[in-house]
Amino acid sequence: MRGIDVFAIFNFYQSNNSSIAIKMKSQPITIKDIARILGISPSTVSRALKDHPDISPKTKQLVQTFAEKVNYRPNALALSLRSSKTNTIGIVIPEIVHHFFSTVISGIEDVAYGRGYNAIICQTNENYQREVIDLQALVDNRVDGILISMSKNTHEFAHFENLKENGVPVVFFDRICEQISSDRVIADDFEGARIATRHLIDKGCKKIMHLAAPQHLLIGKNRKEGYCSALKEHKLSCDDRLIVKCDTRETVFARADDIIRLAPEVDGIFAVNDSTAIAAMQVLQRNGYSIPKDIAVVGFGDGPNANIAYPPLTTVEQKGYDIGQAAMRLLIGHIENNVEEEEYETKIFTPELVERASSQLGTEY
Amino acid sequence: MRGIDVFAIFNFYQSNNSSIAIKMKSQPITIKDIARILGISPSTVSRALKDHPDISPKTKQLVQTFAEKVNYRPNALALSLRSSKTNTIGIVIPEIVHHFFSTVISGIEDVAYGRGYNAIICQTNENYQREVIDLQALVDNRVDGILISMSKNTHEFAHFENLKENGVPVVFFDRICEQISSDRVIADDFEGARIATRHLIDKGCKKIMHLAAPQHLLIGKNRKEGYCSALKEHKLSCDDRLIVKCDTRETVFARADDIIRLAPEVDGIFAVNDSTAIAAMQVLQRNGYSIPKDIAVVGFGDGPNANIAYPPLTTVEQKGYDIGQAAMRLLIGHIENNVEEEEYETKIFTPELVERASSQLGTEY
DNA sequence: AACGACACCGCAAACGGTTGCGACGAATTA
């Protein structure tokens, strides 16, 4: 008896709904809608949908097939509000248009997707104020955790402290905040530079120039020190005269004279990044030097430029994708083991040498 | 009388809260907490916080300063649930690690930030299934609108139709779906190719080779047709013999022989993208040709490679940032004017010529 | 016939916030 009624309404709803769908934006169907149409209570619908033992097989069947027909989907907002779990994490980075950072994001995304998390991405454009506001917005939206790479212009850390007080799990990556104890995932610039420089020495270089970034930046300092360390390992002196301060294409051209003046006495160059290395090769080539026959060159991986260079550039690759994955895994660990371990972890990724033509000293390309 | 009581509790709460903050993750404070502590109702607190005229100045003052002290922040989830407005939009793209796409995202982000929107980013990795799931997740999270660039492997469009039925505003950009009527923001590949080819002709080229992408891809087809169109404009014939099918660095090297065989009779090359153009230059240079003295080269902008090339590559820039901004603005228009206009707009961005050394036919670099 | 056991389902509160409406006291007006 009652079954007939229900199915009448059922069919009515179906045809009615589909005709509506053509004309207007129909609000998504809710559990209450289903309950009203089927003449049962929302709680029964809820339980039926998740196979609760209290519900009879018939009711379950009815509710489940109906929900299927009308394409019911639970409202994630309501679920989040009730459970205080959004399955969403926040990412705060200086800029997206940067090969390294977008690679990291890609790694984060892939792990997140596999574990059922969504990612809200905020780009600070190296702006401190925006970093503060972005973090606040993420907290307001009750993200389950946050991954941060700090802006260059951030010198106060109250907004980071604030996260800890709010109980939001945080993992810093790449541009970590030394003043805040937390999980960290970083690339080992020192070791990367040492590997690059060692490689030049292995290739037979006796006197190696370094194109360096400003020493107040961590990467500038660490990469230079890695360079010096490799030299000393091999009883070579670390001569300040061989260190030219330039870290962009433009600054290379601006200091081209200095490079050319030093060129006759060196047989290798380690540049703080790839675009600097490539620009240096071009300056040298224009002045009659042959790479890698006369001078071998190694860069430091900031993208896919190395392959395009002429000759293809030997470089050390920063494993952005791995860093992203590791950071996300660490974060998930903190989110899902609500264990209050004050034990913070630091994961270090050592860059990997990718050997190409530019470092084959003495050979023609 | 009562004032004294309240402030006593006030102070108690303050000291109590701060001591808690040190030890444990304190749950964020809610309107109900404030109401309980201040001995008034949640509705009064809510109204006081937004200067409702029904509330007395004294109460407003009390509530507002207290909220300030305890750093009250409204729960965005609760607001969204009630208002059905999340101030969040979804972005679905094939891959993040791609200069063009990350540039688009940057444009989207900046507009979104200015208008108070957050962005959830999903990367499909050119996977149809993932595209479906990502869209569903965005709808479940009740985003206010969605920006999509389609995956290459998407050949069914039910999930797009589904969005329209759910009443979610959608704007397609770059990889649009021709089968779905909607707002669109695209780059004009045809016109870009025409501009590039025209430029070569202006520089004195009489016979221009084209390195083309597969013709079943829209960009391959449009760019080739733009190339032909420019030739015909200038009474030059569009000779299929001068069209070499290669669109990556690897395919250029694979078909190097074909290119070298044609080289003696051509004085210009238009390549379907920058990396192809750069690889072609390298092949030619290795075979004794001088660029741009013997042969002028123009690429098609897919990144910052052009600057790094030797010689610097003339190219047409796809305005990713502008496309992102425009797409977001269109979307916001649809979200905020809930006017039901079935008028869909298509914005077309014409690439812009960026002239560098590689196209200065006859000159030495 | 009265009892407990069990299957099945609904009520109501909760998550955090908003808002229409009614209540109450005080001040103003007739």
Added chain:
DNA sequence: TAATTCGTCGCAACCGTTTGCGGTGTCGTT
């Protein structure tokens, strides 16, 4: 003095979902 107005505030419902608990009806058991 009685009626009206106004300034303040709280009740309760609502957004969509979950869940503890209590209620109902149908059995079988003694």
